[in-house]
Every structure is written in C-alpha cells, then in structure tokens.
Amino acid sequence: GAGVSQTPSNKVTEKGKYVELRCDPISGHTALYWYRQSLGQGPEFLIYFQGTGAADDSGLPNDRFFAVRPEGSVSTLKIQRTERGDSAVYLCASSLGKGREQFFGPGTRLTVL
Amino acid sequence: AQSVTQLGSHVSVSEGALVLLRCNYSSSVPPYLFWYVQYPNQGLQLLLKYTTGATLVKGINGFEAEFKKSETSFHLTKPSAHMSDAAEYFCAVSVSGGGADGLTFGKGTHLIIQP
Numbered sequence: 001g002a003g004v005s006q007t008p009s010n011k012v013t014e015k016g017k018y019v020e021l022r023c024d025p026i027s028g029h030t031a032l033y034w035y036r037q038s039l040g041q042g043p044e045f046l047i048y049f050q051g052t053g054a055a056d057d058s059g060l061p062n063d064r065f066f067a068v069r070p071e072g073s074v075s076t077l078k079i080q081r082t083e084r085g086d087s088a089v090y091l092c093a094s095s096l097g098k099g100r101e102q103f104f105g106p107g108t109r110l111t112v113l
Numbered sequence: 114a115q116s117v118t119q120l121g122s123h124v125s126v127s128e129g130a131l132v133l134l135r136c137n138y139s140s141s142v143p144p145y146l147f148w149y150v151q152y153p154n155q156g157l158q159l160l161l162k163y164t165t166g167a168t169l170v171k172g173i174n175g176f177e178a179e180f181k182k183s184e185t186s187f188h189l190t191k192p193s194a195h196m197s198d199a200a201e202y203f204c205a206v207s208v209s210g211g212g213a214d215g216l217t218f219g220k221g222t223h224l225i226i227q228p
Contacts, residue, residue, distance in 0.1 A: 003156075004156075031214065033214070033215060033216075035215075035216075035218075040220075040221075041220055041221070042117075042203050042205075042218030042219050042220050042221050043157070043203070043216070043218045044218070045215035045216060045217065046215075047215075048214050048215045050214075055214070056214065056215055058215075059215060091156075091157070093157075095214075098214045099145055099164055099207070099214065101159050101162065102159070102216065103159075104149075104156045104157040104158075105156060106155070106156045107156065
C-alpha cells in the first residue's frame with residue numbers, strides 16, 4: 001500500500017512569503033505528526049493530530065506556524081512571513097494511534113532565500 | 114519534558130565488527146523508546162521500539178537494543194556490521210501517558226562501515 005506522501009518535495013520561497021506544505025497520511029491512520037529537521041540535527045516535533053484536532057501543538061515555534069487537518073486525513077502546515085531560519089526539511093508521519101509506530105514521509109525541503 | 118543524548122556524532126566500524134550506538138534518555142514518566150534509521154535520500158524507517166514488557170528488543174536487519182532503566186539507556190547493537198548498515202541512526206523517546214505522542218529525537222549518529 002501507499003506510504004505517507006508529502007508535496008511538494010522541494011519549495012523555494014522568498015523571505016516574507018507564505019507557504020503551505022501538504023501531507024497525505026497512510027489510509028486509516030488516525031494520528032498525524034509534523035516534524036522539522038535542520039541540517040545535521042534530529043527531527044524536532046512540531047504538532048500532533050488525533051483525528052481532526054491538534055492534541056499537542058507545543059512544538060510550534062511561534063504563531064507564524066499553523067497546521068490543519070479538517071477531515072481527519074490530509075494535513076497542511078502553513079507558514080506565514082517566512083524567515084531564512086525556517087529553511088529545513090519538514091517531515092510528516094502518521095500512525096494508528098498513541099505509542100504505535102510512526103511512518104514517515106520523504107519530507108519537503110523548504111528553502112527561504 | 115524528555116530529552117535524548119546520543120554519544121558520538123560519527124561511529125566507524127569495520128565490516129563484520131560489532132556495532133554499538135549509544136543512547137541515553139531523560140524522562141519524568143515511563144518512556145517509550147525508539148531507534149530509527151535514515152539512509153541517504155530516504156525517509157526515516159523504524160528499526161525497533163520498546164514500550165512495555167521484555168527489555169531486550171529485537172528489530173529489523175539484525176539490530177537489537179536493551180532498555181536499562183537504572184542506566185536510563187537504550188543502546189543499539191548489531192553483532193556483525195554490513196556495508197549496507199551505513200546510514201544515520203536516531204534514538205527517540207515519547208511519553209507513555211497523557212495526551213502527548215510526539216517523538217523527541219537525539220541529534221543522530223552517522224555510522225560508517227570500513228571495508
């Protein structure tokens with residue numbers, strides 16, 4: 001079956017612009033997670049959805065970052081007024097629920113010029 | 114809050130030698146522990162995990178790890194390294210209770226296999 005997919009695979013934008021990153025989880029997975037991985041670092045947790053609601057958004061760095069999952073499947077991570085420091089690979093993962101294996105997508109590489 | 118420390122950003126071993134990648138964690142509640150592998154230009158893949166029960170956990174590709182609560186460690190081992198094991202390895206922790214389920218990752222260890 002299909003794994004977690006993320007689009008686009010690469011996104012280049014200019015400082016101050018708005019971007020949206022999309023995640024399609026594995027069908028039937030109720031839990032969805034966003035992480036950010038900077039060069040040479042491990043992934044950093046951003047937000048966790050259980051169904052349509054954000055169960056834990058404690059990792060979002062500031063109010064420029066927002067994520068939605070309106071129908072409990074596809075999720076969009078939205079970044080307003082992008083800054084050069086936002087450049088990273090944004091990873092999405094999904095699972096069958098708390099404590100279960102998280103399956104990761106290939107990531108979206110965001111570059112802010 | 115929880116944290117993970119991986120000792121050694123780079124580990125080099127000879128093909129056929131023992132692989133040992135170290136991971137220590139900090140958690141105020143019983144942890145769930147994971148090892149993920151990331152091959153070049155590929156996504157993260159779960160090697161093994163500890164949630165409850167047996168403290169020695171076996172994973173894919175011949176890897177195993179032992180949860181030692183007294184040492185707050187979850188070191189990854191493989192008896193005999195293969196060239197295909199060259200990759201980045203990440204240890205991660207999550208909490209077993211409450212509503213949170215995000216993983217806290219270490220900085221990773223790059224495993225180099227010498228022929």
